[in-house]
Amino acid sequence: MFALADCNNFFVSCERVFRPDLERSPVLVLSNNDGCVISRSNEVKALGVKMGVPVYQIRDAIERNHITVFSSNFTLYGDMSDRVHLTLLQMVPDIEIYSIDEAFLDLRGMENTDMDLLAKKISKTCRRNTGIPVSVGVAPTKTLAKIASKLCKTYPKLQGGCYMNRPEDIEKVLKKFPVNDVWGIGRKHNAFLSMLNIKSAADFAALNPEFVEKQFSITGLRTWRELHGEPCIGFTNEVPAKQQICSSRSFSKEIYELEPLCKQVSLFVSMVCEKLRKQGGVCNQAMVFVLTNRHRQNLPQQFEEKMVTFQVATDSTLEINAAIMKALPRLFRKGYGYKKAGVILSEISSGKAVQSALFDAVDHGKHGRAMKAMDYINAKEGKNKVAVASQDPEGIRMNRNHLSPQYTTKWSDILVVNSG
Ligand SMILES: [Mg+2]
Structure with missing residues (x-):
């Protein structure tokens, strides 16, 4: 069994931890230099604001809908990400960090555990320990676990945890799941897939494996097999060293x-x-x-x-x-x-x-x-406490007009609770 823990709207969620007043209102986070939208709350998504759109194109929408805008605060997000990983590590034997807001969980040795209960418990514990909403999907392969975690976001009644194992359940889910949202099927195949009239993950899984290998290479075939419940992508505990x-x-x-x-x-x-x-x-x-x-x-x-x-x-x-x-x-x-x-x-x-x-x-x-x-x-x-004398003590010159404080990594920015 494989599990994926994915933080919901991660950068927005980090900001909301320290601004609970924004819990139900539209919030977005901008890229470096306040350029484009890189994280959206569900309310912003519902307004039709697309990922990656330049901020100057949506100034009106921001004003009209009272959207709260943040500059990216990667010091905060990196630290919150570490906290989520630490919580996960306390609950499962090992984790594989996939990105700043996603980690695969190694469940080997936990075969007798009630997986649905575990998924929900992990989500609940992350929320309690870090304040971040996390979607946990458990399934026979990594590709299916990713799909299961996405289901948690669509269906709040899953309470952040979804165990997808019975073949009939998987089949039902794949029929409704858009093929372009499947992990490993890149956008480069979009045109070809729509030409073949392949819309859902189930459509893709129904293709002939030889055809898949020929048209989508060995990685496509790997995804096809993973959708059929055959694990092809294992755990890599070691991140490959970067060549550059x-x-x-x-x-x-x-x-x-x-x-x-x-x-x-x-x-x-x-x-x-x-x-x-x-x-x-x-x-x-x-x-x-x-x-x-x-x-x-x-x-x-x-x-x-x-x-x-x-x-x-x-x-x-x-x-x-x-x-x-x-x-x-x-x-x-x-x-x-x-x-x-x-x-x-x-x-x-x-x-x-x-x-x-x-x-x-x-x-x-x-x-x-x-x-x-x-x-x-x-x-x-803290960062750059000891530095070479030639480096700028002010940091990088970026536009960060909506930057939140470094709540978790700087003593002077720590949250103050008024007692009076
Ligand atoms: Mg995420």
């Missing part, structure tokens, strides 16, 4: 001077290096790139990058930052307005076996100890 790590952002306003640009890029360096160390990797290459605003074609345009290589693979923020800070002035042009910049680490390998060089100028042992101390302090005391 990137951090980039658009700035709220163009940056015309080198110094503030360096400060921002330095922040990106810290972010990618921290991710690199988290996955236990080292890299031989780092790239910095800058972009002017392509929407302002009347201004001088530049899109350029510089690559630096390291003879000995490294994970040191100090070393990588120094190299990038040397490369960036060579990209920078006076009179150009930079709208976006970023850093990409590549040639990543495991930090366990590093080839050293005879004339290595960097004391990697010393850097390693410094990084370990830095990561430890930052994990305990």
